[in-house]
Amino acid sequence: xxxxxxxxxxxxxxxxxxxxxxxxxxxxxxxxxxxxxxxxxxxxxxxxxxxxxxxxxxxxxxxxxxxxxxxxxxxxxxxxxxxxxxxxxxxxxxxxxxxxxxxxxxxxxxxxxxxxxxxxxxxxxxxxxxxxxxxxxxxxx
Numbered sequence: 001x002x003x004x005x006x007x008x009x010x011x012x013x014x015x016x017x018x019x020x021x022x023x024x025x026x027x028x029x030x031x032x033x034x035x036x037x038x039x040x041x042x043x044x045x046x047x048x049x050x051x052x053x054x055x056x057x058x059x060x061x062x063x064x065x066x067x068x069x070x071x072x073x074x075x076x077x078x079x080x081x082x083x084x085x086x087x088x089x090x091x092x093x094x095x096x097x098x099x100x101x102x103x104x105x106x107x108x109x110x111x112x113x114x115x116x117x118x119x120x121x122x123x124x125x126x127x128x129x130x131x132x133x134x135x136x137x138x139x140x141x
Contacts, residue, residue: 021127021128021130021131022127022128023125023126023127023128023129024125024126025081025123025125025126027081027084027122027123027126027128027129028060028126028128028129028132031060031062031084031129032060032061032062033060033061033062034062034063035062035063035064035065036056036057036060036062036063036064036065036084036085037065037067037082037083037084037085038053038064038065038066038067038083038084038085038086038087039066039067039068039069039073039074039077039078039083039085039086039087039088040066040067040068040069040074040086040087040088041068041069041070041071041074041086041087041088041089041090042068042088042089043068045066045087045088046089048106048107048109048118048138049087049088049089049118049120051138052087052106052107052120052137052138053085053087055136055137055138056085056133056136056137058136059132059133059135059136060132067083068088071086071096074086074121075096075099075100075121078099078100078121078122078123078124079099079100079123079124081123084122084123084129085120085121085122085133086100086120086121086122087120087121089109089118090102090109090118090119090120090121091109091111091116091117091118091119092105092116092117092118092119093116093117094119094121096121099124100121100122100123100124101121101122101123101124101125101126101127101130102119102120102121102122103119103120103121103122103130103133103134103137104119104134104137104140105117105118105119105140106118106119106120106137106138106139106140107138107140108140117140120133120137
């Protein structure tokens with residue numbers, strides 16, 4: 001009887017210290033009430049990405065600071081923590097999905113003749129940040 005009780009107590013104590021999901025680089029805390037650094041993949045933000053960006057900035061009470069660049073530049077900047085989000089018609093099946101964290105879909109984007117699910121990208125491992133973002137992204141219609 002004592003062994004199961006000890007195991008249960010050990011499990012409870014070990015889980016009580018867990019606070020998932022986490023941000024190893026503290027992105028949520030840094031952005032909250034500060035600056036949301038955004039990398040824009042296109043020269044002009046469309047209405048779908050603008051609505052997503054507005055919702056995220058409002059949720060964090062953050063001021064957006066936007067830079068544009070090529071996909072390779074922005075993925076590198078995400079990996080280095082130089083930007084917080086990459087946005088701009090990113091398809092869910094992006095080949096960069098292994099290098100970054102991708103949000104749930106919040107719309108579609110035309111790639112050639114195809115409509116694909118649209119996502120935004122964050123630094124890989126910043127799961128707490130991504131979870132907060134996904135709560136406020138517009139619903140896909």
